Amino acid sequence: MILEARNLGWSVRGRAIVSNVDLAVREGETLGLVGPNGSGKSTLMRLLAGIVRSTSGEVRIRGQKLHGMPRRQAAQLIAFLEQQAETTEAISVRDAVELGRTPWLTPLQPWSDEDDRVVRQALADTDMEGFECRSWATLSGGERQRVHLARALAQQPQLLLLDEPTNHLDIQHQLSILKLVADLPITSVVALHDLNQALGCDRVGMMSAGQLVALGPPRDILTAERIAAVFGVRATIVVDPEDGTSIFRFHTA
Amino acid sequence: MTASRFLLAASGFAFFATAAAAEPTTYPLTLENCGETITFDKAPVTSATVGQAATEVLYSLGLGDKVTGTSVWFNDVLPEFAEVNAKVPRLADNDPSFESVVAKKPGLVAVQFVWHVGPEGIVATRTQFHEVGIPTYVLPADCVAKDNSIGVDGTRSELFSTASIHQGVRELARIFDVQDRGAAFVAELVKREADAIERAKALNLTDVSAAFWFSSAEMDIDPYVAGRKGAPAYMMDKLGIRNVVESDEEWPVVGWETIAKANPSMIVIAKMDRRRFPADDYLKKIEFLKSDPVASQMDAVKNNRIVIMDAHAMDATIRTIAGIEVLSAALKDFGLAK
Amino acid sequence: MNFCSARPTRASRLGRGAMGAAALFAAVLAGTCIGETPIPVLTVLQTLANKIFGAAHVVDPIDVGIIWNYRLPRAIVAACCGAGLAVSGMVLQSLLRNALADPYLLGISAGASTGAVAVTVAGLGAGAVSMSLGAFIGAVTAFLMVALLARAAGGGVTLRGTGQIVLAGIAGSQLFNALTSFIITKSANAEQARGIMFWLLGNLSGARWPDVWLAVPVAIVGLGACIWYARALDAFSFGAESAASLGVPVRVVQVVLIGLTALVTAVMVSIVGSIGFVGLVIPHAARFLVGVRHGRLGPATALIGAVFLIAADVLSRTIVPGQVLPIGVITALVGAPAFALILVRGRRRS
């Protein structure tokens, strides 16, 4: 168990945004998180990343309490790709990706060739080579998303928390990024809106109204009944004649 | 300016003063005063004052019993008026409010500084007083050849002269119908001034220079010194002293570096009761002069040629004449004569 | 300039450091040579040789005093204030992600003037407290109030919403400005207010060696903290949450850096008054010149701030012969066009 959440909850001004989440993420798996807008996916991710302190329950990473762990140590274990992160600063792509090395550096342990190598690799993995010197403001939405991902990769974490990493991406990059994440030897938790993409995860958790209502293998969780109950749409299954895999088609209820 | 012209000017004032005596004032009296025309049907019965100088002029004219309220005090009243002053209520140590002045229902408000009652007067504008039927009189020393809209303390277009002080005394004497007293007082001022100048002239001084240090916002900071057109400049001009400061402002800020390099033969420091800045204390000024690595190297300090002068004498007031006397005496004491 | 090209080698970094030190040295020397009155450069050099290396040139004692006790400490204090204010502005801009943040944002300047006025005009402290100390106490009080208000408003030192501290700063500044006006109108006359105004616009003429011994360590601590936290500051580029996920102890960094900039600013303001413009604009100018990474930006900001303020001070002493202008007037008068130039050039480049 790399990451464990017990009875995790977060409420603000008396309103429970996330409650009673019990979750154990296994070493090396890719866990998909699905749920409607406002169901608490991002909030749960922030709790798991430890950048928001839970109001009930606890998170353990490798058996160690996340709350109380120095931020630096936590960031060496967990990288978090936010759903939205923007800047008005004239920062270059390389600058942005280099930020990922922050938890590994100290004033007395400055930048090394190894760091350079990691950054180059992250840029290559996200297909952003050649963009190093581009200024942030000039990037397209999808390019920004890939830079953020490169930054998360440059962090060399053991756990990747990705909040809608395929946002803004064209279909080719969506697929390649998800494949990259799946192929990486690291554990990842990915919030997704495309249920067909969620089918490709090792396990899927479904959020609804702040609760984790279901957790298990994708085919067991993403059933037509549950999708209808949680998302309010009718789902039918079609089979791809090419390889025989089944995919969803959605209809308004 | 040559000495003979000093005397001529001085005796001219004296003559004029004597000639103007005797006659009683005829009412209605109309006067031009600092850009306003004021009219009196009869001598005012009472007066309130805004500004110590105005108060002391009225006391000098023997009108102490007519003063019903005073304000804006810089230091103790002249010792000869201590008794009279004790009977007069103080409206405020500093700036009085408009209503506190009006409440005295004075027949006249006598004012020292334009900035108290000018177009942006902090007590009120003159119009406001006139609207409630109270005439105002501003001492000409603060408005003759002086533009109060330029610079913080106003800027003089011509060198100040004690003639404007005499004018203030004479005009107030006319308003209150005590012209003989006014004439006598002016004659006394003129004589004292001429005598002081005469004593200085007898020393045959060449190239004596000075700086007047009023105060500083902080001890080490650039000081406020007398410019080229105010009362201190007049004193220096009359006594043949060169002012090392070259600014037309009334109290410009000039660096110690500039003053020290100009190396004046003497330094005049202001003594006052005010304690807003540490440098208001003349003892602190002396301490600075003796200890500052630059100021202490000036000839004036090394030879202890430091004159302590009443700050009020450095303003354009009847005390200016006493300032001239102090400075004249200092020239003699310092043995600057060759 | 392309900040993205090859990472500077150790040698080139040393080279840049040496160039910076040389520029600073040259500026201090210029500040010592140029002043209200003309003193030959040779005399300046002889005096410095006498004082520093124990040489025995014959120099007029007044010149010695002016060079060694007025101009040199003044130039050093100017450098420290320029560096301290500029770095403080830079840190706040980065931390609060607000390009308009300046060191006075947190009510420090307003508090300092209230403190100064309370001492000089209202006579608080009964003569035992100097105007500088009053200003310092006022500045720190105002900052603490602003920080508390920001905390109570739920923002300030939290991950989200740095907006509250900006708003609290505005409220605090207004309050203290009103207090200052209140004290002045209640008990001042024109001559008195004038001294205060002069000081409020900034004034370096009172700088002496004791001020140097205060300003130098404070500026070094400020710059040192900024360099120490350079990577943490970088990590704030995408916001405080992003910084937290990058391993930055956000709360600690915010408290330490905001507290430290407040302290640096308060000390500088109490020595020389509130000099405007430097803290707001110098960091932006530095960003145009060396980019946004704080490892480089911090030292560059400090250097440019230091040189700029020395230059502004020299100008303030020489632009009108025989008179010294308030330095705040010069910093804005010279700085604004200079900054406009940088803006226009930066635009052409990108």
Ligand SMILES: Nc1ncnc2c1ncn2[C@@H]1O[C@H](COP(=O)(O)OP(=O)(O)OP(=O)(O)O)[C@@H](O)[C@H]1O
């Ligand atoms: N600080 C906050 N104060 C009040 N409400 C909040 C706060 N943060 C989140 N919420 C609310 O909590 C709910 C869950 O938000 P969250 O961002 O976790 O949803 P999500 O599942 O990520 O949605 P989406 O698919 O739109 O990204 C939303 O209704 C949101 O409005």
Ligand SMILES: [Mg+2]
């Ligand atoms: Mg979300």
